[in-house]
Amino acid sequence: DIQMTQSPSTLSASVGDRVTITCRASQSISSWLAWYQQKPGKAPKLLIYKASSLESGVPSRFSGSGSGTEFTLTISSLQPDDFATYYCQQYNSYLWTFGQGTKVEIK
Amino acid sequence: EVQLVQSGAEVKKPGESLKISCKGSGYSFTSYWIGWVRQMPGKGLEWMGIIYPGDSDTRYSPSFQGQVTISADKSISTAYLQWSSLKASDTAMYYCARQDSSSPRKIDYWGQGTLVTVSS
Numbered sequence: 001d002i003q004m005t006q007s008p009s010t011l012s013a014s015v016g017d018r019v020t021i022t023c024r025a026s027q028s029i030s031s032w033l034a035w036y037q038q039k040p041g042k043a044p045k046l047l048i049y050k051a052s053s054l055e056s057g058v059p060s061r062f063s064g065s066g067s068g069t070e071f072t073l074t075i076s077s078l079q080p081d082d083f084a085t086y087y088c089q090q091y092n093s094y095l096w097t098f099g100q101g102t103k104v105e106i107k
Numbered sequence: 108e109v110q111l112v113q114s115g116a117e118v119k120k121p122g123e124s125l126k127i128s129c130k131g132s133g134y135s136f137t138s139y140w141i142g143w144v145r146q147m148p149g150k151g152l153e154w155m156g157i158i159y160p161g162d163s164d165t166r167y168s169p170s171f172q173g174q175v176t177i178s179a180d181k182s183i184s185t186a187y188l189q190w191s192s193l194k195a196s197d198t199a200m201y202y203c204a205r206q207d208s209s210s211p212r213k214i215d216y217w218g219q220g221t222l223v224t225v226s227s
Contacts, residue, residue: 001168001169032212034213034214036152038152043202043204043217043218043219043220044152044202044204044217045217046213046214046215049211049213049214049215050211050212050213053211053213055213055215087151087152089152089154089214091206091212091214094140094157094159094166094206094212095154095157095166095168096142096144096154096157096214097154098144098151098152098153098154099151100151101151101152
């Protein structure tokens with residue numbers, strides 16, 4: 001099965017900072033990669049799908065890139081509402097794997 | 108409006124059986140896969156398995172194969188996750204989510220979660 005390695009596990013940043021989170025797949029997943037935001041006690045929220053497509057209603061400061069095995073989520077200017085945990089997920093062939101998560105904390 | 112509504116919180120004893128549900132509405136239930144995800148307290152997301160209600164095609168994560176059973180009743184637009192003998196380590200929040208069967212196959216709607224507590 002496909003393993004997803006996400007880094008860093010924790011990130012301390014300030015409002016206005018540019019933030020980058022990386023996800024690596026153990027084998028090529030083409031562009032079958034999604035990014036989610038999760039806040040405590042809530043279900044994950046889809047931000048990016050197909051590696052770089054922005055979900056409807058998600059602010060444009062979120063962007064995704066990559067294909068094959070290397071992927072990146074970028075938040076161009078961190079806002080107070082963005083402090084949360086972020087997960088990557090591969091969904092090749094209707095089999096899913098999540099990364100370990102990245103907690104974005106206030107610096 | 109698309110909704111996935113999960114059954115309520117459960118408190119069970121070790122060894123007991125349990126079946127939790129996820130009811131879809133506002134879309135064609137048989138055209139989307141339903142996946143199940145576990146989140147243990149303070150931990151990350153773990154994929155358990157997935158079912159296509161249209162033909163009951165079911166796939167499991169190797170970590171959960173044989174530990175749980177996923178099923179669906181398309182007549183009432185409901186998917187299920189069940190255990191035959193719960194363990195304390197099954198204590199977690201469980202989420203269902205739908206995946207489009209056609210490109211871009213995004214996983215866009217999630218249930219609110221069902222908290223399962225297993226304690227003697």
